Amino acid sequence: MTPRCCALTVLTCLSLISPLSFAATGTGGAAPAKTHNYPTEGRVExxxxxxxxxxxxxxNVYKCSCAIDKIAQVLTYDDYVEQSTFSKYATLGGEGGAEFRVDRxxxxxxxxxxxxxxxYKACGIQQKSAAK
Structure with a gap:
């Protein structure tokens, strides 16, 4: 399956999650939980x-979608991008990685x-190994 095909499959699945989850919770007219608006591309990535x-x-489509929803409840998209970028490059070596090793x-x-x-814990994802 090509990456584009996988992405389209995930997009299709993501469009199904909200209505199914809403119907399954039985919350009817209850106000939805506060969440920040992330672009679809960011969620799919x-x-x-x-x-x-x-x-x-x-x-894992559902579990990982759940995880990004949990993150979106806490962080604005800009904060998510910043924090996830720092996390992703925290182990980048050399001079180029110095920016990612400062205290902030x-x-x-x-x-x-x-x-x-x-x-991950709330959504039932078993983390294989913790990144240091």
Whole structure:
């Protein structure tokens, strides 16, 4: 399956999740939980990355979608991009990685990894190994 095909499949699945989840919760007229508006592309990139790390089975589409929803409840999209970038490049070596090893970057990395760990736990994702 090509990456484009996978992305289209995930987009299709993501469009189905909200109505199905809403119907399953039985919340009817209850106000939805506060969440920040993330662009679809950002959510899809997260889900695909999460599935790369945790397996490409169909259940992980839902679990990884759940995780980004949990993160979106806490962080604005700009904060998410900043923290996830710091986390992704925290182990980048050499002079180019120096920006990602300053105290502020380390604090942002820790916040993001803690938030992601909590989201994984809440959504039933078994984290294979913790990144240091």
């Amino acid at each position: 997260y889900v695909l990355g999460c599935m790369d790390d945790n397996g490409h089975d169909f259940a 970057a380390k604090a942002q990395t820790k916040k993001y990894r803690d938030l992601q760990k909590d989201a």
